[in-house]
Amino acid sequence: MHLRPLTLIGIVLSMVSGIALGISGYHMWLDYRGETPESQAFDEVLNQVHASYVNEVDRRELVSSALRGMLGELDDHSNYLDEQDYVGLQEETNGRFGGVGVELGLMDDYFTVIAPLDDTPAERAGLRSGDRIIALNSESLKGRHLMDVVTLLRGEPGSDLILTIDRVGQDAPFDVPLTRAEIQVASVKGELIEPGYGYIRISQFQSNTANEFNRALDALEDENDEPLAGLILDLRNNPGGVLQASVSVADAFLTDGLIVYTEGRLPSSHLKYRASGRDALDGRPMVVLINQGSASAAEIVAGALQDHQRARLIGVKSYGKGSVQSVMPLSGERALKLTTAYYYTPSGRTIHKSGIEPDIVYDAEDDESGLMAEALATLKDEEAREGLHARL
Numbered sequence: 001m002h003l004r005p006l007t008l009i010g011i012v013l014s015m016v017s018g019i020a021l022g023i024s025g026y027h028m029w030l031d032y033r034g035e036t037p038e039s040q041a042f043d044e045v046l047n048q049v050h051a052s053y054v055n056e057v058d059r060r061e062l063v064s065s066a067l068r069g070m071l072g073e074l075d076d077h078s079n080y081l082d083e084q085d086y087v088g089l090q091e092e093t094n095g096r097f098g099g100v101g102v103e104l105g106l107m108d109d110y111f112t113v114i115a116p117l118d119d120t121p122a123e124r125a126g127l128r129s130g131d132r133i134i135a136l137n138s139e140s141l142k143g144r145h146l147m148d149v150v151t152l153l154r155g156e157p158g159s160d161l162i163l164t165i166d167r168v169g170q171d172a173p174f175d176v177p178l179t180r181a182e183i184q185v186a187s188v189k190g191e192l193i194e195p196g197y198g199y200i201r202i203s204q205f206q207s208n209t210a211n212e213f214n215r216a217l218d219a220l221e222d223e224n225d226e227p228l229a230g231l232i233l234d235l236r237n238n239p240g241g242v243l244q245a246s247v248s249v250a251d252a253f254l255t256d257g258l259i260v261y262t263e264g265r266l267p268s269s270h271l272k273y274r275a276s277g278r279d280a281l282d283g284r285p286m287v288v289l290i291n292q293g294s295a296s297a298a299e300i301v302a303g304a305l306q307d308h309q310r311a312r313l314i315g316v317k318s319y320g321k322g323s324v325q326s327v328m329p330l331s332g333e334r335a336l337k338l339t340t341a342y343y344y345t346p347s348g349r350t351i352h353k354s355g356i357e358p359d360i361v362y363d364a365e366d367d368e369s370g371l372m373a374e375a376l377a378t379l380k381d382e383e384a385r386e387g388l389h390a391r392l
């Protein structure tokens with residue numbers, strides 16, 4: 001059963017006030033709800049629906065639907081998380097959960113693939129960044145909330161589902177059968193692509209990514225028997241993740257200056273992250289690969305290294321997800337995921353809905369070998385070896 005979201009101005013005001021004071025929005029609402037016509041209307045509607053709707057509905061589900069509707073009116077990334085949603089978010093942050101392995105967003109009212117995760121059912125089935133999921137098991141997703149669809153995609157490993165995909169360039173939607181699996185995202189992989197030149201891919205920024213990245217970089221230099229001459233950092237189809245992990249990765253190559261800063265309404269949302277002073281490559285050239293599936297934390301790394309002219313970016317414009325979501329625990333193992341700030345690159349560029357433009361445009365959809373050849377040639381360019389100077 002799908003319930004129409006309720007837009008509740010009174011609750012919005014009380015929730016925002018509760019957050020500003022560091023108090024659960026739920027408890028603020030309890031204190032506030034009898035004081036305005038809107039909050040009285042909420043109680044009246046809730047009671048009438050619970051008593052009179054043609055099918056019996058659970059009162060808690062009605063309140064949850066109202067909260068989701070309220071937050072859904074704000075933006076595509078704010079959500080109310082019930083017990084199941086909250087556990088799922090924690091599992092995803094740690095890089096292990098049951099599902100199909102796709103990062104999902106809401107674009108132009110369509111549930112859109114931001115990026116398929118590496119070595120998951122979604123990637124193996126050929127899902128691409130930009131694919132629109134319009135139905136699940138032949139049931140339309142129109143009118144659903146984003147968290148509802150995320151929950152539907154997750155499930156027991158071994159269970160089957162069918163996604164109906166609308167893809168740009170295809171004449172008609174098509175079905176993609178998938179089998180859910182336990183998703184264990186190895187966020188960092190590295191290899192020497194030729195003597196002296198390393199390649200590290202970060203598929204997602206998790207809580208342990210920075211440590212994994214440092215180990216991968218050390219392993220490449222050990223394998224090379226001497227410091228690397230250059231490094232390719234692959235952030236394609238990286239949907240983002242933990243902010244601090246992305247800051248740590250960018251910090252590994254910057255000797256000074258800003259990495260990223262955030263701004264919002266609350267004083268606590270005005271944050272600046274600065275480089276700690278050590279470049280792991282001692283200025284040797286870098287290339288960063290990005291595409292339309294590079295989002296959020298991936299864009300922070302790409303934007304910082306580009307602004308400081310520490311690396312050249314190759315690929316196509318990134319996704320443009322530059323908002324900060326704070327997860328605020330509520331009572332009863334629930335949480336509020338709320339947009340509280342926006343990211344800005346060191347030079348003051350906004351990421352949100354703008355994305356990061358590459359220095360060298362190269363669409364590698366069907367030309368992986370060509371892209372890697374371009375990246376290697378850029379690393380070996382004499383101009384890159386001469387050193388890059390910040391333009392801030």
